Amino acid sequence: MLNIPSRNESIKKFKANGGGIVAVTPYHYPKALFRAFNILPVELWGPPKINTLQSKAHIQTYICSVAHSILAFYLQGNLDLCDFILIPHTCDSLQGLGSIFLDFIKPKQKVLTFYMPRERRSVDISFLSKEIEKLYNQLCEFTGKKPDYEELLRHIEIEENATRMLKKLLSERQYLDIEDYKFYSIIRTKEFLPAEEFIEFANNVYLMYKTDKPINKTPIILSGLLPEPMEIFKIINEKNGFVAGDDLAITGRRLYPPPEGSNPFIRLAKSLIFSPPEPSRGDNVEARLQNLLEMAERTNSKGVIFYIVTFCEQEYFYLPQLRKGLREEGIKSILIDTDINQELSQQAITRLEVFLETLQ
Ligand code: SF4
Numbered sequence: 001m002l003n004i005p006s007r008n009e010s011i012k013k014f015k016a017n018g019g020g021i022v023a024v025t026p027y028h029y030p031k032a033l034f035r036a037f038n039i040l041p042v043e044l045w046g047p048p049k050i051n052t053l054q055s056k057a058h059i060q061t062y063i064c065s066v067a068h069s070i071l072a073f074y075l076q077g078n079l080d081l082c083d084f085i086l087i088p089h090t091c092d093s094l095q096g097l098g099s100i101f102l103d104f105i106k107p108k109q110k111v112l113t114f115y116m117p118r119e120r121r122s123v124d125i126s127f128l129s130k131e132i133e134k135l136y137n138q139l140c141e142f143t144g145k146k147p148d149y150e151e152l153l154r155h156i157e158i159e160e161n162a163t164r165m166l167k168k169l170l171s172e173r174q175y176l177d178i179e180d181y182k183f184y185s186i187i188r189t190k191e192f193l194p195a196e197e198f199i200e201f202a203n204n205v206y207l208m209y210k211t212d213k214p215i216n217k218t219p220i221i222l223s224g225l226l227p228e229p230m231e232i233f234k235i236i237n238e239k240n241g242f243v244a245g246d247d248l249a250i251t252g253r254r255l256y257p258p259p260e261g262s263n264p265f266i267r268l269a270k271s272l273i274f275s276p277p278e279p280s281r282g283d284n285v286e287a288r289l290q291n292l293l294e295m296a297e298r299t300n301s302k303g304v305i306f307y308i309v310t311f312c313e314q315e316y317f318y319l320p321q322l323r324k325g326l327r328e329e330g331i332k333s334i335l336i337d338t339d340i341n342q343e344l345s346q347q348a349i350t351r352l353e354v355f356l357e358t359l360q
Helices: 007-016 031-035 053-057 065-075 092-105 122-143 149-171 180-191 195-209 231-238 264-273 285-299 319-328 346-358
Strands: 020-024 039-043 084-088 110-114 218-224 241-248 303-309 332-338
Touching: 007 020, 007 039, 031 039, 031 122, 031 149, 031 264, 053 065, 065 092, 084 092, 092 110, 110 122, 122 264, 149 180, 149 195, 149 264, 180 195, 180 231, 180 241, 218 285, 231 241, 231 303, 231 346, 241 285, 285 319, 303 319, 303 346, 319 332, 332 346
Parallel strands: 020 039, 020 084, 084 110, 218 241, 218 303, 303 332
Antiparallel strands: none
16 A cells, blocks of 8 residues: 655654755755755645635736645745745746745745746856855855755755656656556655655655556646646546656656756756756747657657646747647647636536547
8 A cells, every 4th residue: 555645744754853844836946955954845836725815915816826825825824834935936926926925924934036047058057056056155044054065966966866766757657557646646745755755755656556568548748837636637547548748847847957067056057957848947939849749759649738727828828839839740739727726627627538539
């Protein structure tokens, strides 16, 4: 019987051992840096299915449900155990949320922000390494600790191994005989487990479910920020499909390459900056299209589900050209708009079911 670790257990255990907690909003950030200060990053992708009435006093109703949930979750007192809040500048909504926290709410936790450049030039690596070093100096000041290069590099390597493990599970997904809902519940523990624990847990899962033959279901690609509501997996599996290709910010878009180097700040910067092409980095349409086409070829997928959080403009901007490019290469696609705090509508379920039937 597989016991999937919970977020609350992970937080309590880490705190009980004298560690600190940083709540992190989506989605790129230097995870290893925090672990070198004995701070565990716990990611906040909402959470889904909460009452967001309180957030409406601070942000407009046309801002996405992810931003509303994060703020409502804080206002309901659910981040009291956290010592820091990190808000990367992923999009305009999160930049606005960062300002609300810093200038209006002023929580007891230290609020940190983080800016990822949009390009991949050497000047961007240099900028990002300085941004990471700035975070390092802030953490030194707040904690009174000063981890040396050796300690930083040790944690960088552990995080790189955790990313390798996630990559192995995703790339061999066709050989893992497990339902998508369970598979994603497992790999999403990377959002809150210490990397060492995630590696051990994920490896056990791999050994438990690995098969010699590819599973006999219709492969599809899932694209978007996050797979919420997670009921989508049940619909896909009921129609004899499975998610073979992952273009989700929460998982597949964060398969960072492990670059060499002895300067931890530059190494972290290079790793983050060479993430797969995706909207928050402002990558061009062609790079994203090629990435999806390669994924479709590798996984033998004939369809892409764009599972997009309503009002997430940076995801929507790409869709007309991406879908046209996919169609020209014989790959079907469908757009499903979501609100992470609501169930999937019956209309969306029916459209998904019909789409999946056309792929068989
Ligand atoms: S769903 Fe889109 S707009 Fe909302 S926080 Fe995430 S990236 Fe930003």
